[in-house]
Amino acid sequence: MKGMTTIVKQTTKLIAGMIFMYGIYVIVHGHLTPGGGFAGGVIMAGSFILLILAYGSDFLKLLKEESGTTMYENLAMIVVLFLAVSGLLLGTHVFFLNWIPKGTVGHLVSAGILPLYNIFVGIEVAASIVTIFLALIIFKEEVSK
Amino acid sequence: MIVYWLCFILFLVGLYGVITRRNLIKIAISLSIMEFSTFLFFALVGYSEGGVAPIVDPADPVKLYVDPLPQALVLTAIVIGLATTALLMAVIIRIYRKYGSLDIREIKNLRG
Amino acid sequence: MEIAISVITGFMIIGALYAIHARDLLSAVIACGIVGYSLVICFLLLKAPDLAIVQIVVETITLIIMVAVVLDSSREEAFTKLDRQGYFTAITGIVIIVVFFYFMKISVASLDPFGEGTLRMAHSYIEGATEKTGSANLVTGVVFDFRGYDTLGEATVLVTAVLGVLTIMRIKGKK
């Protein structure tokens, strides 16, 4: 896949970082404002997709990244699963227990375990969508070769 | 009540599309339309007149919120819908590469 | 409120009808995207900002993937003359629709009208939920705490779909 013109590349360079930061903001404030892991994760993936579309890249590098993103995705899921099971392992023996102290409602550090879920689900979603996209692109490149 | 009927008609439009269309992409689109109507239906069920969005401001708690449960369900279902669509698209692109066509009548190895 | 949403839903129905009848696949996909974006407006009117955010980004991604697939394959739907099988499927479709319509008509009369729902399960999700979960966003509270198990399943669905896409996109199946 070829890249696009210089104007597009420069603009993308500016915007992609901001979109990425916005995704992180949405994820971290998931328990206070609308949004959360899923929305933020897709936004983060959007910034990557923008970069891929604008720059294009050679095929081998993409292949490497696909296995990398699958890895991130599964690692994040393992962490989510571990957070879920952590309640089971602690003294209370309850699956999906929100055992971290809740804090004050409305503060950034509050709601116990929920922000952690948001963060790792966000990473998982972002990695998943980038992987799907890369898989489609790599298939196209491999077939056209 | 009319809005429920319209939502249901949207669902039936999608159902009709899935049954009658012969193009793979059209079938995928019809499935998406069914999906949209289902999400809309859940959101309609959760709405209560005069309610506010379910986000609590600790300084100023409101009495009436709209039902957060259907919203949580739709949130789950949207991501499931994305997953279904992605997989369907992957199969469609593979089938196009193998057969060189998107018409379901030309893709008929299996029968009986 | 009901009227506004009815108008948008009517618009969505027209968009959907265009999407399943358009000959050009690209315009069909775009029409489908328009239906999806109209849904975002409905969500905003129905006081569901969480859903609006998720739907708008997910719809964008879906649209990108769909447009990529259409551009990669053929843009035209093959011309379909109504043959015998065509009539058969059309009649099947209409019969199924009539059946569902009939049962909907029976059922719908004894249900709550729009905007006057009561609460049963969700009562505890609103009443004192901020103390229980510590989350100011009640939807996040439900998604990750009361029904966190569903969310685990949902994230797993996404992983499954990714594995599925990678499986299907392998060039060679057998060694």
Added chain:
Amino acid sequence: MNPLIPLLVVIPLAGAFLIMILGRFIRNFNKILASVVLLLLAIISFYFLFNTGDKISVYKVGGWEAVNSIPIGIYMVVDGFTAIILCIINLIGFLSVFYSISYIAKYTSEDFFYALFCLMIAGMNGVVASGDIFNIFVFLEISSISSYALVAFGVEKQQLEASFKYQVLGGLASFLILFAIGFLYWRTKTLNIADIRTALGSGGDRKFYIMAEIMLLTGFGLKAAIMPFHAWLPDAHSSAPSPISAMLSGVLIKAVGIYVIIRLFFNMFVINEEMAVLITALGTISMVIGVFLAIGQWDIKRLLAYHSISQMGYVVMSVGIGMILMSRGIRHEVATLAVTGGIFHLINHAAFKGLLFLNAGAIEYSTGTRDLKEMGGLAKSMPVTSATSFVASLSISGIPPFNGFFSKLIIIIAAVMAHFYLLAALAGIVSIITLASFLKFQRYAFYNKEPDKEKKEIREVPFPMLFSMIVLSIICLLLSLLVFPGIRETILTPATDILTDPSKYSTYIIGL
């Protein structure tokens, strides 16, 4: 709260993710981990089978207690019926994984296969052990999406086409189910199955949920491939790799189709006669037409797939007879007998149909063909496959010492006692046609003179495949013991009781 219940889902999920992370670094990690995971699950489910009895164990996820006796969290429920299905899933799953060790070796990217397999098991366990209708939907999607991908695992033309068909009809079913859940929520404002039962009240004006009933029956009927909705099954089940066919035919259509239909229509909705008659009719149609479609097939796996539709018809018909009697409120013991017959046949079908698909896989592995006309004389070169498939064929056709005979006998007796003579006669006739069809399979595959041509040497399949087939054929013999008093009371009766005592399930769970 028994901490083993969530482990049913957590173990296979962890297995799948670990395979995807570590599989590329460690050789043979995928096979070993998947086998260990499935073995653990099988042990846990047998623990449930022998310890559940009449009890219902409920696990409240997140520790959310009911408020004013309205459940607010998600409940996981294991009772007698669940335990049986869990055993089927995990035992057949273990044998299929063990079989795959040799079978899948000829495909690329085995990591994906084992990870998706674990996810499919997790989805089915989640569906079966759930007491919450939306939760059932979510886990249904996990198992469906992984099975869509597994059907297309060979990425050949046929597999892709079958997978597409399966995905479209599966997606249609999913959205019908989701819409029905919305409908139920609109009326009852709750998602817990037991609580929905309470909120719907007993009998009376049932207008408002007939829509939900129709949609749920269509949706899960599509997943279970009951007759008018069966179009995807023969393609998907014949195109998939053989261990996956065994899982799809032996387990998946039961766990996410028949099981959920039975659970919802017995324990969630108030049983009513129209629905019961509809279900019986659908079952009878599948039973009769499935076998007639099967008899003309020359592709082994398609033949077996059509027989799956027919045998599932037996189960649905028998359960439907039970429902009719229960809705009329008469002759409770006959209703119990009919439901027992249905569940017993469900178990038996998992064993012999799983075995038959593994046999078909073994034949394909050795000879490279699935066409009956191109085979012949395999009894000499593949003695174990021949013997085990003989056992399975006799079982499915209902020949006395084997398990299929007893379940069909119970079904026919129940139909006669309920005065549905036509249905009893049809069940007998279909059984005879099944026998004819399997005699054809045996004769052409194993005993006929092989066609004269330069043959490549056909050898028996490797040990893991043999092991799975032998174990399943022993299970086929052992299952006939279930019919005897003493064993029946510990395993089949608790499952039947929870279904035929309409309010036991909901009153127990709400009363916690």
